[in-house]
Amino acid sequence: FFYDLKVIIIGRMPKPEEVLIREDDNGEIIRECTEETQTKNIHIKTKKILEELTKLNSSSTRTIILEKMSNQIKDLFWNRTVLNTLCWSVGAISGILTKEIENHFLVAIIKDLLLLCEIKKGKENKAVIASNIMYVVGQYPRFLRSHWKFLKAVVFKLFEFMQESYPGVKDMACDTFSKIGNKCIQSIIEIQEYEKISLLE
Secondary structure, eight states: OOHHHHHHHHHTOOOOTTOOEEEOTTSOEEEOOSOOHHHHHHHHHHHHHHHHHHHHOHHHHHHHHHHHHHHHTSTTTOOHHHHHHHHHHHHHTTTTSOHHHHHHHHHHHHHHHHHHHHHOOSHHHHHHHHHHHHHHHHHOHHHHHHOHHHHHHHHHHHHHHTTOOSTTHHHHHHHHHHHHHHHSHHHHHSOOTTOSSOTTO
């Protein structure tokens, strides 16, 4: 259903307001200093379109995103702008998928993002990947509550990002941790199975 339209929308998804960094005209990653109301409104409208298209057929939406995400692992296809629009699209369809489908989808997405974080070199690349990890996980608290190991890995990654000096990354890590903390508080403060202490001890 509307496959070509989905490809276009996913490839052009505007930046959501939660993302605090952007790439300037010189290819430098900078902190977003001002809130662009027009960009925010365009994102909301584009997000709504992708939501409705995904409700009609989530399979093709997931296929497009997963295939393009898998390509980002390969140096030949690596592109920060493509990664951004993919992750912003992942966030756009939060709450649309069934829990089972969402689980499989998010496991693949987060694994690829964490792998990218390990293999890509350069502060600019790592800052972009970090912002995308934080944005995606912040949109899917239901998934994190159901997947302790991923929640644990994400929280440790956020603590790591909080030490970053790169513009916007530290602020976004704090915002994301606050958001996850509010939505997943029980999972964070309770001692989980096979663990000796809680996540914050």
